[in-house]
Amino acid sequence: MATIERVELQMIDLVPKVKRVDAIQSFVSQETPFVTITDSDGAVGTGYCYTIGTGGPSVMALLEHTLAPALIGRDPERIEGIWRDLMFLTHATAVGAITSLALAAIDTALWDLKCKKAKIPLWKAAGGVRDRIPLYSTEGGWLHLEQQALVDDALAMQSKGFRGSKIKIGREHISQDDARLGAVRAAVGASYEILTDGNQSFVLSEAIRRAQVLEEHRIGWFEEPLPSDDIQGHVELARRTSVPIAVGESMYSISQFKDYLQTGAASIVQVDVARIGGITPWLKVAHMAEAFNVMVCPHFLMELHLPLVCAVPNAKWLEYIPQLDAVTSMGMRIEDGFGVPSDAPGLGIQWDWDAIDAMSLGSRTITEGA
Structure with missing residues (x-):
């Protein structure tokens, strides 16, 4: 041994x-x-x-x-x-x-x-469900960017085969978020997914108001609308909107995810392999979400999450935010807007x-x- x-x-x-x-x-x-x-x-x-x-x-x-x-x-x-x-x-x-x-x-x-x-590569060792996953981009949707920059980036990613973009929301007035999302929707059309992220910045009453705007623009999810420890607030928000509620990047134990799933406080789980404590608990959360018929769409760390989302059956997206280019000899493989996991043994990251x-x-x- x-x-x-x-x-x-x-x-x-x-x-x-x-x-x-x-x-x-x-x-x-x-x-x-x-x-x-x-x-x-x-x-x-x-x-x-x-x-x-x-x-x-x-x-x-x-x-x-x-x-x-x-x-x-x-x-x-x-x-x-x-x-x-x-x-x-x-x-x-x-x-x-x-x-x-x-x-x-x-x-x-x-x-x-x-x-x-x-x-054996990690994506096969952990389950081997699929050999590629659709990408959505966050890198061109930051809150400080002006409206035209959001439109230009979404169109550029769409032309590369990406299936969606995430736009940060939380501008001072609801009308500003409304205008930004409306401009992107008008540019990319109905079939391109637009996702939004509030980064825990809203109180419940304002989150309900903003969710009404998101419904009008056919938004794919409302990420981190409230502080992550406000489970009951998420339950009430989920009850008041048709927009899926996504949570997970600010949660650090399996039990926290269990509470969200049991109460119906979220319909998309964004478990982060670093913040949950590694691959071992990440897989447990993913399979627990599967039992609740809930999607897993992890936060950040695209190079490490790529093999994991390809390992489980209930993953739909991989978030594109380049992170490791400066310290890897080979970047993540992308084909027509899909992330493709490495067949090299291990995590598949070439340091x-x-x-x-x-x-x-x-x-x-x-x-x-x-």
Whole structure:
């Protein structure tokens, strides 16, 4: 039996290629912790997570001082057991973003290692339902962009075969969101999907008002209309509108998704593999949503989510926001508006380690247990 001998930790800060502004924040940087696990057979797996500009050092501290030392000597194939042990090891700080992000970096590294040793790509190892998934673009729909820029980007993506675009909403007055969405709808026609994202910026009464506008423009979903901990507010909003309610990027446990699904507070699950704590819990949420006949359309991390949405039967979309171009030797494969997962063993991400090392903000190697 092979055991884990070494855990390498490092973090880089990726600056977005374009300005990204939504109703509550601006993305000025993306701290990206990496975990690389080597077992006694010499097999290597790499995982990662992310924060939007802050919190990365806290994730790294939890990995260095608590989680990584607990991996030494463990059987890397016992992924579920490791995940549970590490969760209970950090029970005083869970459920929460820092713990989930740290767990995700480890869990994705273990899945990468397992798939590489088995010589199978993640999308097949996790289910292998489909070999491609339709893309929608968020990168040209940010809140600061003017109306014509939104139209131009949606038309450009439509010409590339994309099936939809997401537009950020939450301008000061409802009429501004109305005009922006109306202009895009008029340009792209009825068959192109327009999705919207409020980024938790509304109170319930205003969300109900905005949902009426979304219905008029035949919007595909209303994402994060309210703060994520307001389940009852989402229940009431879902009752008052025909626009599907999408949630998930700000939720950090399986149980939180269970509460939304049981109460009918959401009809689209946007579980984020980094924020839920890795591939292991991501698959559980996806299959739980399947039991409720609910779609899974994950948030961000397109390179990592691509094999996962191709693994499960209830996924419909992959969100296009380029993230890793500066640190990969090969970009995500796109054909006629579809994301196509790699057949290479592992996660399917081809890391450029020279670029990562050059951008590193610090590293640590763990070879002895706690």
